[in-house]
Amino acid sequence: MKRTALKKAVGLLMSAAMVVSLAGCGGSKDSGSPSSEPAQEAAPAQESESSGSEADAEAGAQADAQSGEQVTITLWSQFSDPNSTDGNYVAFYNALESIKTDMPNVNVVHEGTESESYKVKLRTAMAGNELPDVFFNWGAGTMAPYVEAGLVLPLDEYMTDEMKGKILGGTLDNFTFGGEIYGYPYSVAVASLYVNTELFEQNNVKVPETYDEFLAAVDAFKAAGITPISLGERDLWPGLMIFGIHAIRMAGAEAFNAALNGEASYNTPELVEAAKLVQELAARGGFGDSAMGTSEDDAVAAFKQGRAAMMFMGSWLNGDCEADDAAVKGKISVIKFPVIEGGKGTADEFHGGSGETFLVSSNTEYPAEAAAVAQYICEKMSKDQYLAGSGMPAWEADMGDTSELNRLSQEIADLTKDATGYVYWLDSLTGGSAADTLMNEIANLIAGNETPEEFCANLQTLNE
Amino acid sequence: MDKILGNKKAYFIFVFPAFVVYFIMAFIPIIISGYYSTLEWNGIGEKVFVGIDNFIALTKNNAFMSSVKNSLILAVASIVGQLIPAMFFAIVLSRNIKGEGIYRTVYFIPVLLSTVVIGQLFLKIYNADYGALNAFFGLFGIKGQDWLGNTKLVLGAAFFPIIWQYIGYHMLILYTGIKGVPAEIYEAAQIDGANERQMAFRITIPLIKSTMKVSLTFAVIGSLKLFDLIWVLTKGGPLHASEVPSTLMYTTIFTRMEYGSGSAIAVFIVAECLLFYFLIEKFFKVDNITY
Numbered sequence: 001m002k003r004t005a006l007k008k009a010v011g012l013l014m015s016a017a018m019v020v021s022l023a024g025c026g027g028s029k030d031s032g033s034p035s036s037e038p039a040q041e042a043a044p045a046q047e048s049e050s051s052g053s054e055a056d057a058e059a060g061a062q063a064d065a066q067s068g069e070q071v072t073i074t075l076w077s078q079f080s081d082p083n084s085t086d087g088n089y090v091a092f093y094n095a096l097e098s099i100k101t102d103m104p105n106v107n108v109v110h111e112g113t114e115s116e117s118y119k120v121k122l123r124t125a126m127a128g129n130e131l132p133d134v135f136f137n138w139g140a141g142t143m144a145p146y147v148e149a150g151l152v153l154p155l156d157e158y159m160t161d162e163m164k165g166k167i168l169g170g171t172l173d174n175f176t177f178g179g180e181i182y183g184y185p186y187s188v189a190v191a192s193l194y195v196n197t198e199l200f201e202q203n204n205v206k207v208p209e210t211y212d213e214f215l216a217a218v219d220a221f222k223a224a225g226i227t228p229i230s231l232g233e234r235d236l237w238p239g240l241m242i243f244g245i246h247a248i249r250m251a252g253a254e255a256f257n258a259a260l261n262g263e264a265s266y267n268t269p270e271l272v273e274a275a276k277l278v279q280e281l282a283a284r285g286g287f288g289d290s291a292m293g294t295s296e297d298d299a300v301a302a303f304k305q306g307r308a309a310m311m312f313m314g315s316w317l318n319g320d321c322e323a324d325d326a327a328v329k330g331k332i333s334v335i336k337f338p339v340i341e342g343g344k345g346t347a348d349e350f351h352g353g354s355g356e357t358f359l360v361s362s363n364t365e366y367p368a369e370a371a372a373v374a375q376y377i378c379e380k381m382s383k384d385q386y387l388a389g390s391g392m393p394a395w396e397a398d399m400g401d402t403s404e405l406n407r408l409s410q411e412i413a414d415l416t417k418d419a420t421g422y423v424y425w426l427d428s429l430t431g432g433s434a435a436d437t438l439m440n441e442i443a444n445l446i447a448g449n450e451t452p453e454e455f456c457a458n459l460q461t462l463n464e
Numbered sequence: 465m466d467k468i469l470g471n472k473k474a475y476f477i478f479v480f481p482a483f484v485v486y487f488i489m490a491f492i493p494i495i496i497s498g499y500y501s502t503l504e505w506n507g508i509g510e511k512v513f514v515g516i517d518n519f520i521a522l523t524k525n526n527a528f529m530s531s532v533k534n535s536l537i538l539a540v541a542s543i544v545g546q547l548i549p550a551m552f553f554a555i556v557l558s559r560n561i562k563g564e565g566i567y568r569t570v571y572f573i574p575v576l577l578s579t580v581v582i583g584q585l586f587l588k589i590y591n592a593d594y595g596a597l598n599a600f601f602g603l604f605g606i607k608g609q610d611w612l613g614n615t616k617l618v619l620g621a622a623f624f625p626i627i628w629q630y631i632g633y634h635m636l637i638l639y640t641g642i643k644g645v646p647a648e649i650y651e652a653a654q655i656d657g658a659n660e661r662q663m664a665f666r667i668t669i670p671l672i673k674s675t676m677k678v679s680l681t682f683a684v685i686g687s688l689k690l691f692d693l694i695w696v697l698t699k700g701g702p703l704h705a706s707e708v709p710s711t712l713m714y715t716t717i718f719t720r721m722e723y724g725s726g727s728a729i730a731v732f733i734v735a736e737c738l739l740f741y742f743l744i745e746k747f748f749k750v751d752n753i754t755y
Contacts, residue, residue: 100544120718126508149508216746234613234701292590294611294700302593432506433720447615 009246011123016107071369072107074132075377076122077358080112085392086186087319088381095380099134103376104122106369118463126151131361133370134377139174139183139355140424141431146359147177147429153360154180158371164380171354171394174424183357184378187385190352191241192417193338194303194311194321194408197330199226205309207333211249213458218286221309227288228283230308232299233446234292236439239428241312243278243442244351245337250274250343253421259463260429266459270344275445277340277450282446292447304328314352314425319407334411352424392416434462465561472691475566480596494734501726506621507723518728528729531700531707535609537692538623538708545627546683550634555664557635559641559699569630579629587612590697612698615705622697624705634679641675642668646755674750681744685737709733 035203059151079092099108111132117138125131131151146152159181159356167185175183191311193208200217201205201243203224209327221228232238251270251274257266259271288294288308304326309318321332336347358368358374389406390415393399402410427435438459445455501519503513522528553571557564574582589596590611597609611621645668653663669676691710694700700707700715709729717726 005470097685121723123507123718145506145509151508206544234699236701290610290613293592293610293618298591298593307593431721433722435718440703443701447703449703 005355008086012066037128048303050275051212053271064275066167069105071105072120073134073364073366073370073373074126075108075110075134075358075365075373076215077110077112077138078115078118080114080118082112084407085323087316087388090188090388091381091384091390092377094384095377098380099373099376103372106373108373111117111352117172120212129363131363133366134358134360134374136185137178137357137359138428140429141434142428143175143182144177144360144431147182148388151353152182152388153362153364153367153371154182155184155360158179163375164189166396168394168396170422172359174355175357175428183359184375185354186378187356187380187391188352188354188394188416189316190338190350190412190422191245191312191314191389192350192412192415194313194317195244195333196306196309196328197333198328199306199309202216203309207335208338210340214338215281215284217309218281222285227302227308228286228310229297230294230303230311231291232288232296233287233443234294234296234298236443237425238296238299238313239442239446240439241314241351242281242427243274243445244423245312246274246278246340246454247271248349248423249337249340249345250349252348252434253423254348255344256423257421259459260423260426262463265463266456268456272452272458273342273454274457276433278442279445280451283448287446292443304398306331306402315391315409315412318406321404321408322389330407332408336415346349348418349421349423350416350419351423353424355424383400390438430462493733497727497730497734500723501731503724503727503734505723506721507717514724518725519732521725522732524726526711527707528709529706530704531709531712533708534619535688535690537619538626538690539684541623542627542630542683542687543680546631546634547679550631551638551669551676553631553635553640554638555668558639558668563634567622568636571635574613574629575633575634575636577629577694582625582629583693586697592619597630615703618702618706620697624695625650625685625697626693628677629693630683630686637679637682638672638675641672644675645671659749662742669752673748674753679749680748681741684740686743688737688740689733709736 007378019237068362077092081089082171084090088418096108096110099106118274122131122135122137125236125454126146126149133172135229137146165182168188171185171188172181172298175181175185195207197207199205199221203220203226205217205262206213208217217229229242244256250273251268255264255268255270259266259268282291291299299308299311300313300317302308303317304320304323319325322329339345339347358377360374361372364370379395379397382393385391385398386393386409386450387399387402387405389409392409425439429435430438441450441455443459444450445452450458502515504514504518525565553567561567586747588594592598592608592610592613595608595611597611601608611617611618626691649667650663651673653667658666689710691707691714694706694708694711695714698706701710706711710733713726713729716722716729720726
């Protein structure tokens with residue numbers, strides 16, 4: 001009798017063992033990269049635990065040599081690959097190199113982790129109170145829980161008037177909570193409509209200036225068997241950008257921001273109309289036949305190879321379009337997304353903004369040095385990432401010779417010089433479950449599973 | 465030997481260290497997950513105790529319900545699609561055919577490949593623009609499909625490589641079981657004039673029931689807790705059409721930052737797997753056969 005009881009117990013243990021591997025390893029099995037961060041998608045998904053290892057070793061030796069006043073600052077980022085050609089990566093590793101000579105009393109030890117793993121790693125470190133002194137993070141809704149939990153240090157007292165003068169207006173908004181600034185900006189990424197001028201010419205289509213011309217272009221390319229707009233909706237966040245710009249054009253940046261921040265309703269005629277336009281655009285084949293199954297990587301590849309006529313994307317696409325292996329090199333032009341008739345938005349309101357930064361842990365031993373490192377990296381990256389063709393700079397600086405600058409970056413700089421309003425990427429702005437809900441609602445909208453009215457009503461549940 | 469087996473202390477000394485490691489690595493996380501499942505928590509902020517609210521919310525969550533349905537469909541599909549071909553191959557291979565070793569290896573190769581590799585392979589096969597599958601249909605003038613982007617097709621498309629991959633695995637388990645059946649039994653049957661089909665159904669299958677139960681358990685439990693291939697192929701999309709509980713658990717915790725709700729899904733998966741384990745135990749009674 002006793003034996004059967006024992007057998008049963010062992011049986012229970014063994015059966016649980018089969019089940020357990022899931023509970024134990026579920027979190028670490030991430031093999032894809034479900035990025036909800038547009039800016040990082042282009043980055044190679046390569047994980048290297050301590051990528052600046054050469055630099056680190058050097059810096060370490062330096063610290064040993066002149067010990068005493070030396071301060072070691074740990075730094076985590078999602079810039080995992082020192083050899084990447086992505087503008088942000090190039091700029092970050094430049095800064096990491098030059099900080100050694102510019103701030104000799106600080107020994108920065110960097111650890112880079114690929115974007116998706118980085119988010120999980122950061123959450124784990126926060127739960128275990130093991131945050132590094134300085135770490136990369138996204139702003140607004142992504143960062144709000146950290147501020148609420150008191151994990152990050154306000155930087156106001158380390159900001160000099162000189163710095164305040166150099167930081168461009170509006171770029172601190174996504175890092176400011178309750179009037180206090182928690183991070184410095186390093187780039188302004190802007191989405192615009194990328195058009196393949198060669199395809200437009202070959203098919204006798206006019207590059208659109210109005211929304212009607214835009215729809216006419218969509219129909220013309222569809223008839224010609226060319227994907228009108230390349231969209232990687234499998235990754236969900238690209239759909240956010242399409243809805244985002246329609247909402248900006250229909251409701252205006254200010255009203256849309258108010259709805260996103262919970263200060264106004266999503267149930268407005270303008271937002272319903274914006275949703276309707278997105279749904280109609282999808283229904284008339286604006287995104288080709290297979291947007292729902294296409295990843296962002298594939299969507300970018302299709303555009304790079306000249307298989308799609310347009311793409312609405314952030315300025316990180318500049319590098320891809322002008323890359324030597326791109327079939328469309330030199331044939332791409334960027335334009336403002338057309339104004340929608342009857343909408344309250346103007347052509348000078350943009351989707352995008354400044355939303356990536358380096359935060360300082362509130363548990364750091366050396367707050368002043370950590371803040372100085374964060375400032376140094378942000379200011380240096382602002383210039384270098386601009387010169388590398390990634391986004392607009394967030395700090396005033398002497399840019400020197402810009403003749404080598406990515407052509408599209410210059411065009412975007414021209415487009416945005418009179419910008420009157422920005423709406424930041426919807427997923428970073430809202431963060432967490434709200435971002436996930438937005439992404440899934442927009443996928444439902446594009447797939448035609450719900451009416452624009454239902455869509456807006458469902459979004460409104462986020463504000464209640 | 466009897467002396468050692470009769471000694472309770474010896475049992476304890478040999479089992480205890482392994483048990484401690486096992487307990488810490490396996491059971492404590494489950495217990496902690498159980499605790500988290502009663503919280504409303506974003507992972508770093510304040511924890512609010514909500515009792516079984518997370519579980520009640522799950523029953524009203526359409527994505528969760530369809531994920532459970534999908535995993536049950538997969539369990540049935542695995543039984544039919546894996547165990548039947550695996551049994552057929554195992555029986556054929558065990559009959560001392562020419563090239564037995566080569567076939568055994570070839571069928572086992574998919575099991576050895578990394579799931580991510582298989583996932584990437586099938587992503588390319590299914591691709592709507594340049595995929596091999598659409599190119600194949602194109603040869604006959606059939607219009608291609610967006611296999612992983614169409615909510616009606618995605619489930620079948622995603623399940624196919626999952627089932628295909630593990631046929632070799634179950635084949636090997638069953639093959640080993642068949643090889644354990646003494647040759648004399650087959651010789652006696654042949655002398656009595658039994659043909660191959662009769663030997664398979666009257667001798668082999670009845671005698672390897674306990675091995676079949678192992679295969680069945682692995683197939684069912686493996687389907688219920690599947691994560692990797694679905695994640696690589698579709699991430700549960702589009703619109704949750706290929707969602708299974710563990711992919712939903714992952715996005716709930718790491719995208720939505722709802723640790724409580726995600727842990728509730730984890731607890732559900734554990735409970736569901738245990739339930740099916742016991743159901744198989746109950747309805748698949750096997751007598752211990754000694755030759």
